[in-house]
Amino acid sequence: MSAPQPCIHELRRSARMRLAASGHSSAALEADLLLSAVTGLARSQLIARSDARLSRLLPRPETETLVEQALDSLPASAALRVADLGTGSGAIAAALAHERPEWSLIGIERDAEALAVAALNVEQLRLNNLDLVHGDWSSALATASVDAILSNPPYVRHDDRHLTQGDLRFEPAAALVSGEDGLDAIRCIIADAPRCLRPGGLLAIEHGWDQGPSLRGLMQARGLKSIETLSDLAGRERVTRARYAHQNNQHLDQRPMT
Incomplete structure (x- = not known):
């Protein structure tokens, strides 16, 4: 049985950590922008649907x-x-x-x-x-x-x-x-x-x-x-x-x- 796909909250957190580790000063915002590009969801939708699971990978x-x-x-x-x-x-x-x-x-x-x-x-x-x-x-x-x-x-x-x-x-x-x-x-x-x-x-x-x-x-x-x-x-x-x-x-x- 395959592992469950990550939810939006987990993807946002992972992306923020990766960007922050790379020295980005606005890691939270940039993570949401990149996730928006991948999912087609506006930032407000990412926040509102934080528990939803996605089949797409990080940008x-x-x-x-x-x-x-x-x-x-x-x-x-x-x-x-x-x-x-x-x-x-x-x-x-x-x-x-x-x-x-x-x-x-x-x-x-x-x-x-x-x-x-x-x-x-x-x-x-x-x-x-x-x-x-x-x-x-x-x-x-x-x-x-x-x-x-x-x-x-x-x-x-x-x-x-x-x-x-x-x-x-x-x-x-x-x-x-x-x-x-x-x-x-x-x-x-x-x-x-x-x-x-x-x-x-x-x-x-x-x-x-x-x-x-x-x-x-x-x-x-x-x-x-x-x-x-x-x-x-x-x-x-x-x-x-x-x-x-x-x-x-x-x-x-x-x-x-x-």
Whole structure:
């Protein structure tokens, strides 16, 4: 007989402990944001249903890599405009909005139901520096309107065997699959990034462990500079980022991306 699945209260406590041990100053809030992204529940619902048991696991650490690199490489006190493409329930954008009150976040999502969940989370967290927009990737962004673009888009190949295993069997295909090679959404984001980014702007995308070379090639072909790939906690290539080069890069802090 298998062990019972953990309840929401146990997951929240475990996530808080893990984040606190990693040095996060707002571990409780960030744990709830990440759990909201996984469960689709607003923070108030997580609290109200604390005894409910879930079949889903704690959030993957890969997305923490995407958030952490933004916090580390962008100036905390600057009035930056940061876009989260495919924001889903808003976990990434909300975490950044909370950690960086001087920044203005915009979360863009084409799925109306996911956007509704994000709106509930933003309302519960009282984040005044985060706007949500219904749109398809960067099509809602004006030219040269943001200092950074982050995205955790679908990046699974259509024939990936993992789609028929575990919890992935119950996930909407549109949230996971992106064409034959898993790169359709990523191509779209990279292609339009130079139009949307301000001089020196940052583009950072989460991707599959074996897709780093493809992203570096796509970014190079699009004229982006300072291209590098970061590994997740398991040592797998997980986030590739680059800068939009321009002669007058004074708006952003051009510190090395380490």
